[in-house]
Amino acid sequence: MSLNQPIRVAVLLSVGQHPVTARPRRADQDARALELALQLGNVEITPLHVGLMNEQNEAALRSYLGMGIRQIRLIEPKAISLQESPDILFSLEQGVRDSGANIVLCGSRAETGESSGLVPYLLAKKLGWPIVSGLVSIEKIEQGSATLLQALPRGQRRKLKVSLPAVLTVDPAAATARQSAFGPAQRGSIKTHSPSTSPNLSDADLQKSSASDSVLWQFQPAKKRPKRLKIIKATSARDRFKAAAAKADASGGKVLQGVSADDAANEIIKLLLEEGVLNLDSRL
Numbered sequence: 001m002s003l004n005q006p007i008r009v010a011v012l013l014s015v016g017q018h019p020v021t022a023r024p025r026r027a028d029q030d031a032r033a034l035e036l037a038l039q040l041g042n043v044e045i046t047p048l049h050v051g052l053m054n055e056q057n058e059a060a061l062r063s064y065l066g067m068g069i070r071q072i073r074l075i076e077p078k079a080i081s082l083q084e085s086p087d088i089l090f091s092l093e094q095g096v097r098d099s100g101a102n103i104v105l106c107g108s109r110a111e112t113g114e115s116s117g118l119v120p121y122l123l124a125k126k127l128g129w130p131i132v133s134g135l136v137s138i139e140k141i142e143q144g145s146a147t148l149l150q151a152l153p154r155g156q157r158r159k160l161k162v163s164l165p166a167v168l169t170v171d172p173a174a175a176t177a178r179q180s181a182f183g184p185a186q187r188g189s190i191k192t193h194s195p196s197t198s199p200n201l202s203d204a205d206l207q208k209s210s211a212s213d214s215v216l217w218q219f220q221p222a223k224k225r226p227k228r229l230k231i232i233k234a235t236s237a238r239d240r241f242k243a244a245a246a247k248a249d250a251s252g253g254k255v256l257q258g259v260s261a262d263d264a265a266n267e268i269i270k271l272l273l274e275e276g277v278l279n280l281d282s283r284l
Contacts, residue, residue: 075095089126
């Protein structure tokens with residue numbers, strides 16, 4: 001990257017899902033990524049979305065437009081297999097390259113689909129760029145590098161310096177996205193683009209993709225998690241030692257001696273059921 005090259009930021013936007021109503025909405029982390037880009041000031045921002053346009057997706061994308069951007073570049077995904085399965089990663093790579101961006105901002109994971117969080121890493125690998133995760137803010141961009149603030153566990157922060165171009169994923173601790181305004185959301189435009197090139201895959205890649213296309217994903221409500229056993233919490237080493245060395249109250253327990261393995265296992269399962277650690281569904 002040239003030192004005098006202007007800063008161009010590509011923000012990857014996805015259609016999110018409300019955690020309660022399951023309705024389409026702007027993804028929270030992607031909205032935070034767009035907020036960071038808007039806070040940079042004098043930079044060229046290219047919002048990118050890969051997908052097909054429909055009524056629900058348009059409403060979600062227009063909520064990004066309501067944050068103050070004029071246009072979203074919609075990229076139609078290209079098919080790579082015999083089953084015409086779209087390759088989102090290829091379309092993202094081509095969209096970033098066509099935009100001339102030297103910074104890619106996005107959320108750490110999507111709110112729908114697999115939500116594995118691998119897309120930013122796979123995109124960085126395809127582009128050949130470094131990736132920084134857990135971004136909280138961009139403090140400074142100068143001389144072909146960016147000074148970043150990264151979120152660490154327990155509220156800690158770490159300052160990093162990365163050479164551009166780079167892929168940056170936003171942490172949930174980043175600044176909350178501004179409210180979407182109805183007027184700008186309706187005045188903004190969503191312009192459709194197609195990648196400048198098509199995927200060039202070998203026969204082995206096509207067969208592998210075709211095999212993966214045959215997998216049918218099923219969604220179901222999450223099961224209730226098992227209850228953890230009570231843990232004695234102590235603030236000092238002396239209290240922890242006393243708790244470990246204290247004799248257990250034998251009033252509600254049972255001592256098993258000279259029993260078979262099956263009887264012992266049944267008693268253990270009975271105890272776990274009484275404590276709520278196991279339930280009947282988990283045993284099926």
